[in-house]
Amino acid sequence: MCACRCGIRVHLRDGAIRYIDGNPEHPINKGVICAKGASGIMKQTSPARLTQPLRRRAGAERGAGEFEPISWDEAFRILEERLAKIRTTDPKKFALFTGRDQMQALTGLFARQFGTPNYAAHGGFCSVNMAAGMIYTIGGSFWEFGGPDLERAKLFVMLGTAEDHHSNPLKIAISKFKRAGGRFVSVNPVRTGYSAIADEWVPIRPGTDGAFLMALTCELISQGLYDRDFVARYTNGGQLVIVDPKSPRFGLLAVDEDADPVNPLYPQNQLWWDRHSNGPVITHTPNTDPNLFGDFTLTDGTRVQPAFQLLADRVRTHTPEWAESITGVPAATIRRLAHEMGITARDQKIELPIAWTDCWGNEHQTVTGNPVAFHAMRGLAAHSNGFQTVRSLAILMSLLGTIDRPGGFRHKAPFPRAIPPSAKTPTGPEGVQPNTPLAGLALGWPGSPEDLFVDEEGGPVRIDKAFSWEYPLSVHGLMHNVITNAWRADPYALDTLMIFMSNMAWNSTMNTVEVRKMLNDRVSGGETEGESEGETEGETRGEYKIPFIVVCDAFHSEMTAFADLVLPDTTYLERHDVMSMLDRPISEFDGPMDAVRVPVLPPTGECKPFQEVLIELGSRLKLPAFVDASGARKYVDYPDFIVRHETEPGSGIGFLAGWRGADGEKSMLGEPNPGQWEMYAANNCIFKHEMPPSYRYMRNWNRGYMEWAQRTRLRRWGDPILIHLYSEVLQRFRLAAQGKWPGRRPPERLAKRVETYFDPLPFYYLPLEVQATDVEKYPLAAITQRPMAMYHSWDSQNAWLRQIHAHNYLFINPRTARAQAIEDGAWLWIESQWGRVRCMGRHSEAVEPGTVWTWNAIGKQSGAWALAPDANEARKGFLLNHLIADELPALDGRISNSDPITGQAGWYDVRVRIYPAGVEEEKSVFPIFPALKAVPGMRSVPRKWLAYFAGKEIGE
Ligand code: SF4
Numbered sequence: 001m002c003a004c005r006c007g008i009r010v011h012l013r014d015g016a017i018r019y020i021d022g023n024p025e026h027p028i029n030k031g032v033i034c035a036k037g038a039s040g041i042m043k044q045t046s047p048a049r050l051t052q053p054l055r056r057r058a059g060a061e062r063g064a065g066e067f068e069p070i071s072w073d074e075a076f077r078i079l080e081e082r083l084a085k086i087r088t089t090d091p092k093k094f095a096l097f098t099g100r101d102q103m104q105a106l107t108g109l110f111a112r113q114f115g116t117p118n119y120a121a122h123g124g125f126c127s128v129n130m131a132a133g134m135i136y137t138i139g140g141s142f143w144e145f146g147g148p149d150l151e152r153a154k155l156f157v158m159l160g161t162a163e164d165h166h167s168n169p170l171k172i173a174i175s176k177f178k179r180a181g182g183r184f185v186s187v188n189p190v191r192t193g194y195s196a197i198a199d200e201w202v203p204i205r206p207g208t209d210g211a212f213l214m215a216l217t218c219e220l221i222s223q224g225l226y227d228r229d230f231v232a233r234y235t236n237g238g239q240l241v242i243v244d245p246k247s248p249r250f251g252l253l254a255v256d257e258d259a260d261p262v263n264p265l266y267p268q269n270q271l272w273w274d275r276h277s278n279g280p281v282i283t284h285t286p287n288t289d290p291n292l293f294g295d296f297t298l299t300d301g302t303r304v305q306p307a308f309q310l311l312a313d314r315v316r317t318h319t320p321e322w323a324e325s326i327t328g329v330p331a332a333t334i335r336r337l338a339h340e341m342g343i344t345a346r347d348q349k350i351e352l353p354i355a356w357t358d359c360w361g362n363e364h365q366t367v368t369g370n371p372v373a374f375h376a377m378r379g380l381a382a383h384s385n386g387f388q389t390v391r392s393l394a395i396l397m398s399l400l401g402t403i404d405r406p407g408g409f410r411h412k413a414p415f416p417r418a419i420p421p422s423a424k425t426p427t428g429p430e431g432v433q434p435n436t437p438l439a440g441l442a443l444g445w446p447g448s449p450e451d452l453f454v455d456e457e458g459g460p461v462r463i464d465k466a467f468s469w470e471y472p473l474s475v476h477g478l479m480h481n482v483i484t485n486a487w488r489a490d491p492y493a494l495d496t497l498m499i500f501m502s503n504m505a506w507n508s509t510m511n512t513v514e515v516r517k518m519l520n521d522r523v524s525g526g527e528t529e530g531e532s533e534g535e536t537e538g539e540t541r542g543e544y545k546i547p548f549i550v551v552c553d554a555f556h557s558e559m560t561a562f563a564d565l566v567l568p569d570t571t572y573l574e575r576h577d578v579m580s581m582l583d584r585p586i587s588e589f590d591g592p593m594d595a596v597r598v599p600v601l602p603p604t605g606e607c608k609p610f611q612e613v614l615i616e617l618g619s620r621l622k623l624p625a626f627v628d629a630s631g632a633r634k635y636v637d638y639p640d641f642i643v644r645h646e647t648e649p650g651s652g653i654g655f656l657a658g659w660r661g662a663d664g665e666k667s668m669l670g671e672p673n674p675g676q677w678e679m680y681a682a683n684n685c686i687f688k689h690e691m692p693p694s695y696r697y698m699r700n701w702n703r704g705y706m707e708w709a710q711r712t713r714l715r716r717w718g719d720p721i722l723i724h725l726y727s728e729v730l731q732r733f734r735l736a737a738q739g740k741w742p743g744r745r746p747p748e749r750l751a752k753r754v755e756t757y758f759d760p761l762p763f764y765y766l767p768l769e770v771q772a773t774d775v776e777k778y779p780l781a782a783i784t785q786r787p788m789a790m791y792h793s794w795d796s797q798n799a800w801l802r803q804i805h806a807h808n809y810l811f812i813n814p815r816t817a818r819a820q821a822i823e824d825g826a827w828l829w830i831e832s833q834w835g836r837v838r839c840m841g842r843h844s845e846a847v848e849p850g851t852v853w854t855w856n857a858i859g860k861q862s863g864a865w866a867l868a869p870d871a872n873e874a875r876k877g878f879l880l881n882h883l884i885a886d887e888l889p890a891l892d893g894r895i896s897n898s899d900p901i902t903g904q905a906g907w908y909d910v911r912v913r914i915y916p917a918g919v920e921e922e923k924s925v926f927p928i929f930p931a932l933k934a935v936p937g938m939r940s941v942p943r944k945w946l947a948y949f950a951g952k953e954i955g956e
Helices: 040-044 071-090 106-113 128-136 167-179 191-199 208-220 230-232 307-314 320-327 333-348 384-399 479-488 511-517 612-619 639-645 676-682 703-711 730-737 748-757 814-819
Strands: 008-013 017-023 052-055 066-071 094-098 145-148 156-159 183-188 200-202 240-242 270-274 279-282 304-305 350-351 367-369 371-376 410-412 496-500 546-552 567-568 578-579 593-597 686-688 780-785 811-812 827-832 835-841 849-857 886-890 893-896 912-916 946-949 952-954
Touching: 008 703, 052 071, 071 496, 071 567, 094 479, 106 612, 106 780, 128 384, 128 814, 145 191, 156 333, 167 183, 167 191, 183 191, 208 307, 208 320, 208 333, 230 384, 270 304, 270 835, 279 479, 304 307, 320 333, 320 814, 333 371, 350 511, 384 546, 479 511, 578 835, 593 676, 612 639, 639 676, 730 748, 748 912, 814 835
Parallel strands: 094 496, 156 183, 156 371, 183 200, 496 546, 546 567, 780 849, 811 835
Antiparallel strands: 008 017, 052 066, 052 567, 145 410, 240 304, 270 279, 350 367, 578 593, 593 686, 780 912, 811 849, 827 835, 827 912, 886 893, 946 952
8 A cells, every 4th residue: 555565465245345464475564564554444435535537617716626527538538639739739738747656667658658758756855865866876775676684784774764664574674683683773853663662762953964974984984994895896986086177087087098998888997096016907907906095197197096085085074073063963972883883894794605706707605794784765865965965875885885785785676777877868858849759768867967858058848847957866856846837837837737646735745835826826817818628618817827737546635626637546456556677666685576466346436547547548649659550559458558568569578577478487578478467466466586696695796697687688788886986977067067078068057056066975065945044043953754654645534544643743852842831732833934833742752852843744634535624634733844945045036945966855954943822822723724625426424433344334
């Protein structure tokens, strides 16, 4: 039900759900199920279910929730007509943005085939800094794509991780780890969830983890506690960087121009300064060993230094004392932790008797592990300094020699990937053409300014300005910018915005009050030029600034109220789904793994899986991937698409890697197998490919693995993936900003920004919002996390889970609360420079004194999610988003409140003050919004029923 993708078993009685339990045979959760998973039964029966396609009633205002039911035929007719017109004129006027779904390979394919660049999922406002910061450094990242090997680790350090992130799998792993005597340290402003069972809680101020990590790195280097051999061979620490400022290649890696680069896209002709011969050699030349420190001059007079020397110089002044004043973590603690990490990695080494061969032909008899493991997520990522913070973490992990080694961090297929991965977007507006698929992917991995998706003036091509000079490495897009940009027609206006499974009018928007106005705002005055669907004939009001909004969701959320067209989605129990290698598989450390869901119940009412909507639309619009050569529909339905679609004709690669080939005898690659679904169903719905032990470790540099990964087309190239302690990619952008890059340059107004933040070495800076805040007036950091029992905003319609959380509090350290005369349980105001919210507070020792925090998305708009208008969620529950801004003032206007490198939303950067509410004030939250109405097709439920048994609701 959530992104952890545990295996479940749904038990039916007379066609209704009796109960749900964890699947003991499933490798992810091994039978464990969480509160949410077991309560899926109430999700299925929720009165908030949408059950019919709906059209906004003629003349009704958006947001008023006035709809009329229409047939699917009518819904498809409206969409086909509208989208066909857009596609033949200007495909970028159609935008498709999706939430935390599990079908991005399909949604991305649809958008690309349509020809729009305006596609992304929710990564830009979730944890893109985590993905990008790690992948641009070590070629892999946490969660689906890699994680801590807690089976063998001795020390586990978790940073900025929500209380049940990666829920059941991580809970199982931590419990085993602790029973085996491992030590668990949690670095987090808040001590709940995992942090509550840590052996040591290190409270830290939000947004300062970068300083903490750099101080640890400073200590490791100054104490000589880094893994010298690992750094020398497997990172670019030994590679020589041109340090002569007059050189046109200043800051780039020195190469031997006469040597074969092997792969020009990922050249292999960089230089080391060999310790034995005291001269330059091509990197990894046999019997050489690089100097990690020094200052050298090449024969042509170019001054060079090893990248590691530059890193050591960078962190030298970043002492624990320096970090203490920023992070609030005592210098002695930082020093002690650095020492503990260093000696655990050095003195408790693991040697596994596994022979393997590296990419340079050296044979190794064992695999070595340095048993210090890390896990981190949104607490590091959701800041506008998050990319450089995550780079700092990846570098610390690398210095400890823990990458893809036992007891450290291990990749999961299809990772590791090249740095940066080879997928690219188009590079200019000409990549978007009428009636033509997009000339590249909508989302890619820029390696230099030439890979940006910009026009001749350097302006953005995408509506969210991703891959422009404002956010060059915005590899997951910036969904949080879409509504504001489209409303402002900057860089242009949209025609149709389709949103799937994302609550952009509530908890997924940083500026909720204003965004709701934007969704409902019209071009000022005058006649409409062409009426929108739903508009009464002859109306004289201007057209909506976002003319047509389509929302596909299973539930009546705050967002559905703003739709012109609502498409009712199924629940996860009513449809086929794939956890695909082309998207987010469920791979384990030891090999690729994917999974399917098969429906256990028929769709409710007229609900239709969103995948079927896309296949239908793709066929009607005759998008090439969805029709045959004659233009006839190619796929009967989604299951048929999954079985028969190949990434290219005859590639043998489809959405599922298991049971391929005509009879299901092949895996990873093979012709389509008509019986593939049945074979998955007969095998617990999972496919697992176990790699031989010699391919399971050191995959960045493992020849056997690389050859296998190329054969199975998990990887395009077989070159070693050296860790980028020093990021030449970032330096290319910085050179462009300095006017020294031979190619593209940023517009003048952005040059300073790019030059500042595209530092090839990690650095710490105050988050942009904090830079723009009077911190004397607003001294506290305010952050959120989702509660263990609810998955974002999805679960407030769940009768069982509501009994755990029906409203939230602001949690405040007692010292901080008392300083403001705020009693435990009292009503109070929390105020930022952008707005204020009235809520209830609780004293809690489990939060550091400079931080206040709450659950995200428990507070609801009255009437949404089929809750009673006076439900606790609406009267006592509050949304912190009202205090957060999506844009910050900039010299020339406004700029998104996002990381300047990746565009990651700076959710956790807001600064606030708190003060008691007056005794005369109302005892309810502020702000409050008008109650939403139920929409046609929602079943009315007597408010009294108290029990449910296998499909029967039993009242008092
Ligand atoms: S963690 Fe997520 S996938 Fe696993 S049982 Fe709970 S809700 Fe289901």
